Amino acid sequence: MPVPYPRAPLANLGVQALPDTLSVDDYCIFETEGASVEVVDFLHELYPEDMFAARPNTVVNAMQKNLFDMQARRWRDYPPPDPSTQAEDATAAFLNELTRSSWRVYAALKKQLPDFARQWIVTSSTRNLLNGESAQVPGIALVYAGLNSVQWADILCDIQIVASIEQMPEALRRLTCGAANVFASQGDRFFHIGIALAGDYFQVAYFDRAGRVLSGIRDVNLSCVLFTKVLMGLTMLDASYCGKDTSLASRGGQFFVTVGGLEYRIVETLSITREICGRGTVCWRCRRSDSDKDYVIKNIWADKRQHPTEGDFLRMASSIDGIANLVCDEPVPWPHNEHRTTAWLRDLVQGPDRADVLSDVPHLELRRLVFDQYGQPLEEFATKDELLLALRDAVEAHEQLYDKKDVLHCDISDNNILLREVPGSSRRRGLLIDLDSAVVVKLDGEYKRAPTGRTAGTLPFTACAILLTPDTVAHSLWHDLESILYVLMFVCASYAGPSNTPRTDVDVRSLKIGLWLDGNVGHKTIVMYQYDDDKFREFLDQNFHPYFDDLKELVLDLRTAIARTKFATHRVFLDIFDRHIRRRQSSDEHPAPSASQCAASCPSGQDDDSEEQDARERSAADLPQDDRIAMPPPPTPREKASTSSSHASDDSEVTLVEPRRLYQATKETCPVIARSSPSPKRKAVGEQTTHSPKRQKVDYVD
Known part of the structure; x- marks a missing residue:
């Protein structure tokens, strides 16, 4: 890290346009949403209190002077739910200040700080929407500080913002699309965390290979300690709490894995x-x-x-x-x-x-x-x-x-x-x-x-x-x-x-x-x-x-x-x-033409669509009777079919x-x-x- 954090400012990366790693279609979305379950209080299990060197409530109390108004029971600079404002920019700035304050509390209490700083940035990416369309939408992502550009492979956590709690399903749909891109780009994932912000409310989505687990919907102000705990878990604990597989070791820009006692x-x-x-x-x-x-x-x-x-x-x-x-x-x-x-x-x-x-x-x-x-x-x-x-x-x-x-x-x-x-x-x-x-x-x-x-x-x-x-x-x-x-x-x-x-x-x-x-x-x-x-x-x-x-x-x-x-x-x-x-x-000679001789297009052919009417019933009769009853890579990539x-x-x-x-x-x-x-x-x-x-x-x- 070129300058010590949290004293030095973080680089402003602007809006990072994430590439279309894959075109997520409805099947992937519906499969994940169909395997969704709500576990209201799972966040306490995901981020146990005893894993924090300084307890989240201690950190919130220490933020009274700059971030949290204890009398009003509200965050001072938390952006209002106004769709006409640049909510993502303001929210990313707020989250970075909350993260910086957590570091300062750790430093003041002489607690061990993370090895690498993480920062919240504004993103733009293509997401599937509830209406069945896809669109380029803004968002927020957590990444390691020090990057010059960001891709899906760099995303540690994904945030989507909507104006009201009634629009929470829309934010969750976008988070599911983002989770698919994260899993498709990162080979070292146990799970992935997405956060939906809807006005003064938040909901956390935990994605893994069995689908999606949703937390209860909470007020960011009334549940300020829980909100802080989630953000501290993502930014202060080791990367495994972001869902990364930390059994992989990184040395000199290369990665190593140990299996059966051998590296x-x-x-x-x-x-x-x-x-x-x-x-x-x-x-x-x-x-x-x-x-x-x-x-x-x-x-x-x-x-x-x-x-x-x-x-x-x-x-x-x-x-x-x-x-x-x-x-x-x-x-x-x-x-x-x-x-x-x-x-x-x-x-x-x-x-x-x-x-x-x-x-x-x-x-x-x-x-x-x-x-x-x-x-x-x-x-x-x-x-x-x-x-x-x-x-x-x-x-x-x-x-x-x-x-x-x-x-x-x-x-x-x-x-x-x-x-x-x-x-x-x-x-x-x-x-x-x-x-x-x-x-x-x-x-x-x-x-x-x-x-x-x-x-x-x-x-x-x-x-x-x-x-x-x-x-x-x-x-x-x-x-x-x-x-x-x-x-x-x-x-x-x-x-x-x-x-x-x-x-x-x-x-x-x-x-x-x-x-x-x-x-x-x-x-x-x-x-x-x-x-x-x-x-x-x-x-x-x-x-x-x-x-x-x-x-x-x-x-x-x-x-x-x-x-x-x-x-x-x-x-x-x-x-x-x-x-x-x-x-x-x-x-000596095969009659088939060579690939170079086969430049002409092949006809796609059109079968009579009426043949498919009642196909399941008619086709079963033609199956075997028993089934009917029981029934170092090359430097130049080659384009694939x-x-x-x-x-x-x-x-x-x-x-x-x-x-x-x-x-x-x-x-x-x-x-x-x-x-x-x-x-x-x-x-x-x-x-x-x-x-x-x-x-x-x-x-x-x-």
Whole structure:
């Protein structure tokens, strides 16, 4: 810090325009608001009295001369609720003066001061509004002092101001939008705090991977000590009280994390989940000090009540080639070595609805898993042969997992099949990752199946039967094989060639296959189960890029195995892949055009919309009978294909996630972990991908 605080003035940063890190759509907002619960007095639990070196009431008493009028029981310079004034500027100035006064009280009492000063600044950012529109609105944010510019990665706390208490829901809607941007930009978050100011009233919103917890609405004057306690918790206590994961160490502008007693240097952020609720997966590429070997560390909010855990499944699969190799995994303790889940504040709920509220609360705890294999995204395939062989490898690994370990993956997607380097091999091999949705299967008649009603998956790769009747279907191996087919189909529709070559002729969302991104199971089931071969080929012609024309016969055969046989098996899929791969390898020349020859636009095609009428009822009859009854990064980033509007669900997004690099901070005053600068998309071993409302994760567990 160039000058000592609190004596020196803070820099005036003006209004900081925050970038549109992601376009938050209604699904993310509604999901978080739907998982909202009010716990009137949780602030006392969040900021315990004994954590303050000087008690908040002592600090308020010491402010009588400059800030608080004890006789009138009012803050002297708190801005009036006048929408015609510059409320944000005046409020930020008031909050900074309150923070400075708290420091002075600490200094006068010879109490330990924070290592870094924090200041309140005025911001401008795009927020979703209650009327369904989005607009650029002003706000206030807490950041570390000493920054020259501010991004979402720097935000420690977010404040939205409205004129009256009747408008409090509007402020909360904006705070929810801000929370999504914070989680999408910061890979070191336990939780995030937002504060809504409405005239003389305030309400605190606590966001975590289980949703939102709201405090009671309080008067800033009558509850002056509580108001001061919250602000002191955010500015005087360590960053963990702002929701940051302080187990990460910062030294010389680099970040380090210790897992299993070994320290890893974080080289880059590979992926970060872009919505609030769910598993909140963040993956880092890391190295140890004694090696140049790449490791991947996966951070995931896993349900503590789920057994076996992902780590258990990975240990079971340790002997299987083609499954990510686990080095170690462990829960991440909160500060003071506490082990908490997302239920800790919600457990304070009182009243007659307590049992119902708590029954819906997921008990998520943050876990870290270390992998010693580093993979690249499937769309980085060098040739079509490499793409097909990688998918074949995934089928074979899936078969070994199912046959030898009685484990079914249950969440096959484009993000969960990677390309890995193999010493001595001329090509990269397929690698199957992410067993956090896996399940132990048991013999049920002729086949092994998951328990009925326990299904999971990621749109648009989820099998039709699971989307149609999730409560009665038993997830089975043929459902995962159907998902592998959808991975291939979306690659062919999303790209124009190898090495992540994007389509420029059409947006995938404008194609008929784009309907599947939104979970249109009626259209999907008609195409897969009711179209005859000619009409299905026409569908492929309308949706695939010409570069992949020579893969259509393979897709036709795989679709026949899924839709025209009772139950597809691994052997059937492997035989189909082998036959087509041999045919390609035996030919000196493949008939498909090269990527450079495929510049012409593909027609999007128009199906008769009337086909989708009563699609759920009609399409169920075409499913298999049993299902009907049970039913160091490259310097030049490559543009990625357009398959999603941006985001992810329990942590898995539409074809392609935008990666996040670690913010290599040069200021010791700004210990932030993940500034959202775009980088070449890489996929981590063990990564639970980022998805958006356009690619939601299906997760029904009874």
